[in-house]
Amino acid sequence: MSVNNYDAILLSSFGGPEGQEDVIPFLKNVTRGRGIPEERLEEVAHHYRHYGGVSPINEQNRQLKAALEAELERRAIDLPVYWGNRNWDPYFNDAVREAHANGDNRLLGLVTSAYTSYSGADQYREDFERCLAETDLANVVSIDRVREFFDHPGFITPLVEGVRDGVAELTAAGAQNIRLVFVTHSIPNTAADASGPAFGPGGAYVAQHNAAAQLITEQAAPDLPWDLVYQSRSGDPRTPWLEPDINDAIDELNAADANAQTDAIVIVPFGFVSDHMEVVWDLDNEALESAERNGLKAVRVPTPGIHPAFVTGLIDLVMERVNETPDSERPALSPLGPWPDHARVGAGAIADATPVSTTA
Ligand SMILES: CC1=C(CCC(=O)O)c2cc3nc(cc4[nH]c(cc5[nH]c(cc1n2)c(C)c5CCC(=O)O)c(CCC(=O)O)c4C)C(CCC(=O)O)=C3C
Ligand SMILES: [Fe+2]
Known part of the structure; x- marks a missing residue:
């Protein structure tokens, strides 16, 4: 054509x-x-x-x-x-x-x-x-x-599949209380607010991520609790960026809710379209290490890739x-x-x- x-x-x-x-x-x-x-x-x-x-x-x-x-x-x-x-x-x-x-x-x-x-x-x-x-x-x-394309089926479908596979893998390994940890790139709060002021604090950036996380959860594992967390912050430490950082969030998981007894997490890197450096370093090295340190089973879902x-x-x-x-x-x-x-x-x-x- x-x-x-x-x-x-x-x-x-x-x-x-x-x-x-x-x-x-x-x-x-x-x-x-x-x-x-x-x-x-x-x-x-x-x-x-x-x-x-x-x-x-x-x-x-x-x-x-x-x-x-x-x-x-x-x-x-x-x-x-x-x-x-x-x-x-x-x-x-x-x-x-x-x-x-x-x-x-x-x-x-x-x-x-x-x-x-x-x-x-x-x-x-x-x-x-x-x-x-x-x-x-x-x-x-x-x-x-x-x-x-944050809410396009072509982007959502591979992540849904990845979450299902991740949950199945953790369940097979004996996990009882799984949490989905959706992670994206942190940006300065001011940049987030400016990304679409009509959406309130966090702007379109945070609103789109919340919408995508909700969609993926509904389709893949509607009964599981989920969080939106951030990775790879940089800049001046005194400037506020979107939080919590994924590693802090993992450390706090059971501390925050003593009844939750989370024993496994599915890390969903839905902020990126391929498994590039920020995924392999910040998630596969650091975040998986944080999970292990806290005695949690963990899997990292693939990005959409190809x-x-x-x-x-x-x-x-x-x-x-x-x-x-x-x-x-x-x-x-x-x-x-x-x-x-x-x-x-x-x-x-x-x-x-x-x-x-x-x-x-
Ligand atoms: C929202 C967002 C995306 C997603 C949307 C998009 O795809 O654009 C993204 C993607 C990426 N970011 C990447 C790499 C880097 N980002 C940095 C720095 C920064 N990113 C920021 C935000 C984002 N970044 C911000 C607010 C900064 C701070 C200052 C600045 O505004 O520059 C720095 C500098 C050092 C540091 O500060 O970490 C590096 C090396 C790579 C390539 C990885 C590879 O090589 O495989 C990719 C795909
Ligand atoms: Fe970046």
Whole structure:
């Protein structure tokens, strides 16, 4: 099927180092202009160094790109996929230059982030704007963006499956009182509040996470208690970030409710779409260790990765833009959705912004 409103998909991600010599330049890219304390950079560098300076994220995006291409081919949809990152090679500038060189100028961004926050939404927009400015293509290339998919069935289904499997595994190992621990990236309270002020404290960021956690619980294990906790905080320790931290929450589990007698936890890393460094280090090392220290059985659910339901769902999200599907027909499992589309960046936006008076 040829597609008349887009030329290509721009798979847009974070990027990660792929060798020891990349680690510091990568971290400098991530934190440019943002006053992350030196000690924090050293600490984070150590996580990457431990794995040979290689983050799994780029390989996961190569696999995701291949899986998206296979799904497009299976559905006979004629859209090439370009891949660009915010913080490491291949950068957005290279991906967009390559697309333009091939005559692909109307791009649909598919961002590997399910929720609304500065990092997951506004910053990608800024990156797209800067990319078009730096490549001098702002009048030629346009970039739209697929909506946040925190309550899309393609994102929820793999997590539901993971929770069911996790519960079954813990039950088989003798667990009596299982708790689901939903974990996502902490962000500064002010950033959370600003992510959608209409949602009150915590903004859209926290509201979307609560909605997704509730959905996953209802579908996977409706009788189990669940918590929303946070990981990977950084920044100045005096600045308030979303809490509790997952490790503190695990330490406090039975202290907080002496009757609960929780003996096992299912850690659900639903803030991320692949098992990248923040998952393997902060959860598989630290959080699982916290569980063990507290005598709790624990399993960590896989992120969606390249689960077939996720890959199909991402292409469905692309096709709702191609088909200009009305909101009322867009799949969304929570009352918050379907989340609205983002404004176009680049050629189309400039045309849209042309004051009517100049053409009248
Ligand atoms: C909300 C959110 C997401 C999810 C949405 C999205 O996907 O965007 C996310 C994703 C990711 N964050 C990642 C890595 C890092 N994040 C950092 C720093 C920060 N993240 C923040 C928030 C988020 N981050 C914030 C508020 C900071 C502090 C300061 C700043 O605003 O920069 C730092 C700097 C050191 C540190 O402070 O920890 C690193 C190295 C990786 C790659 C992992 C890999 O390499 O496999 C990924 C996918
Ligand atoms: Fe981050």
